[in-house]
Amino acid sequence: RAGTIRFRGRRIDGRPAYRIARAGIGLVPEGRQIFPNLSVEENLVAAARGRGWDLAAVYGLFPRLAERRDNPGTRLSGGEQQMLAIGRALMTNPRLLILDEATEGLAPVIRSDIWACIRRLRELGQSLLIIDAGLEALLAVCDRHYIIDRGRIAWHGDGEAFRAEAGALQRRYLSV
Template sequence: MLLEVEELRASYGASQALFGVSFSLREGQALALMGRNGMGKTTTIACITRMMAANSGRIAFAGQDLSRLPSHRAARLGLGLVPEGRRAFSGLTVRENLLAAARRGEWTMARVCTLFPRLAERAGQRAETLSGGEQQMLVIGRALMTNPKLLILDEATEGLAPVVRAEIWAAIRELKARGQSILVVDKSLRELATVADDCVVLERGRDVWHGPPAALSGALAQQYLGV
């Protein structure tokens, strides 16, 4: 397994957020982490990337225990994070954003710009001048420039126009087809079904359902994902 999460528990002060979350992800697999708002998805991502310390449990990535590593060392093992909220380096140009994260490997600036041609057109512009969709493409491209073993996408299309969402989902499908391992947090079952091999649903900090996206439909989807 590329990623193994076992009995993960985490808290914000006295408020417990995760209650024994467990799942695993194979190399080359796309796994969707789903659930309503506030159910523990982003907290789980924060623990995996070591942005937050878990109370207990085990997180293993590429055969190594992450539980005591600082976030920068976990990232160097091959975790590429696209965080929630489009966090480009606003004062840097597109080119500078991409090169700031570059590590040796297949993903170069030229290859990122092939995936997202708009970034090539705006290479000299500061990130703060880009549209929201272009900023999100930039942040995904920046994560790819680290040449990650696992790309983690936390609500990568939230709040974007439908045409931009479609472009980003097309890029995610292309990445999956190329064998990129992906952990994706999103609410759109329709779009996740085009890329995810399996889903894990979180409810109140617990993993309550595991299975393929095709099986998460109808009453079951309404139970776990409906408003």
């Protein structure tokens, strides 16, 4: 509600979503929000922008999507829809990929697949901002951690610092 948001030295707060995307930010929204009546391939092509990530690269990361390329979004499982949402965001060739609740509501085996994908993206040098309740998975994959309380950064540090204060942080900020 207040303050500014800067990305690569430029203010992006208040800008329309398409301008933020053009600035190099890709979003995998909570709830996936794929185009249900479009095929997997149509969902991916609709987001394609520039060089870098293309159909072959996304299908290489998610072979299941290649197998279902002609299926409409309505015929995909929740995990496949999440893979499609990630693939669609990658097709914009983002400098920063934001994943909002990337594993919410997914079966444990699919959750594991999504975290493996996130680790692979990290290995490829993709900048990631991940919002997720899977604390152990976050600690295993992220360099920096932030706890936001009522819109303000209440704590930040690396995984080692978090583990050192885990009990107190969980009691104060992360428990219901």
